Amino acid sequence: MTSARDGASPDFKRDLLAQLPALRAFAVSLCGRSDQADDLLQNTILKAWSNQESFAPGTNMKAWLFRILRNDFYSELRLRRRELPDSDGEHSARLTVHPGQHAALDLKDFRRALEALPNDHREAIVLVGASGFSYEEAAAICGCAVGTLKSRVNRARASLRELLSLAEDDDFGPDMAFPAAGTAAKPV
Amino acid sequence: MNGSKKPADRSPSPQPTSGSFQKAQETITQKLREYYDSVEDEGIPDRFLDLLEKLDEAEKKAGKAAEEAGRK
Numbered sequence: 001m002t003s004a005r006d007g008a009s010p011d012f013k014r015d016l017l018a019q020l021p022a023l024r025a026f027a028v029s030l031c032g033r034s035d036q037a038d039d040l041l042q043n044t045i046l047k048a049w050s051n052q053e054s055f056a057p058g059t060n061m062k063a064w065l066f067r068i069l070r071n072d073f074y075s076e077l078r079l080r081r082r083e084l085p086d087s088d089g090e091h092s093a094r095l096t097v098h099p100g101q102h103a104a105l106d107l108k109d110f111r112r113a114l115e116a117l118p119n120d121h122r123e124a125i126v127l128v129g130a131s132g133f134s135y136e137e138a139a140a141i142c143g144c145a146v147g148t149l150k151s152r153v154n155r156a157r158a159s160l161r162e163l164l165s166l167a168e169d170d171d172f173g174p175d176m177a178f179p180a181a182g183t184a185a186k187p188v
Numbered sequence: 189m190n191g192s193k194k195p196a197d198r199s200p201s202p203q204p205t206s207g208s209f210q211k212a213q214e215t216i217t218q219k220l221r222e223y224y225d226s227v228e229d230e231g232i233p234d235r236f237l238d239l240l241e242k243l244d245e246a247e248k249k250a251g252k253a254a255e256e257a258g259r260k
Contacts, residue, residue: 013240013244016240017237017240020232020236021228021229021230021231021232022228024227024228024230024232024236025224025225025227025228028227029223029224029227033227038233038235041236042235042236042239045236045239045240045243046239046243049240049243105215105219107219107222107223107226110219110220110222110223111223114220114223125220126220126224129216129217129220129221130220130221130223130224130225131224157213157216160216161212161213161216164215164216166211166212166215166216
């Protein structure tokens with residue numbers, strides 16, 4: 001006889017609920033503010049719910065949930081890649097942050113730069129820099145070595161510095177890494 | 189605390205360690221948090237709370253049904 005189980009453990013539900021805002025922020029960081037992010041969150045809730053027996057109480061539920069969400073993101077991505085034309089070029093083209101603009105760097109610019117990063121770099125810097133995971137936890141979530149994760153974070157930082165022209169020099173990007181054809185003063 | 193000087197997570201790469209480099213790092217860290225927090229602060233759309241309620245109810249019902257079936 002298995003132990004009686006009347007519904008989810010109230011703890012599980014409560015803990016899941018408590019993690020939803022962070023989980024959603026991670027979803028949005030991964031795929032932008034979109035229906036896709038909401039679908040991702042919904043799938044994660046459903047999967048977490050139906051797999052709650054596989055969660056060991058007392059362990060890090062946040063990390064467990066993030067791992068589910070991340071895995072779902074990549075399986076969806078694989079499906080979508082088959083359906084959609086490659087849009088890699090689009091991202092960098094959309095990026096039109098001006099050198100010297102970072103004094104007033106707004107969140108929109110930052111978000112665009114973040115979106116322009118490769119997925120594995122973006123998730124690494126988000127997990128460590130915003131979601132509050134240690135390098136070790138983040139590496140476990142991403143299923144990679146700690147060293148790999150650290151290097152992804154460093155590369156993400158370097159790309160962001162470059163994309164946002166946050167380089168050594170305060171006035172100009174170091175070498176105009178983004179000549180930005182047609183940068184002609186975007187109306188602000 | 190000053191006994192052993194720990195180089196706090198300094199990357200070994202030949203990065204410029206000037207003040208402006210540090211400032212750039214800080215800006216990135218700060219903007220990233222700001223961005224993330226702004227999403228977090230939006231809260232959770234009702235549909236997800238409803239979903240969780242439904243899941244919970246469905247499971248409770250299923251549990252009760254199973255219990256009753258077990259008694260018979």
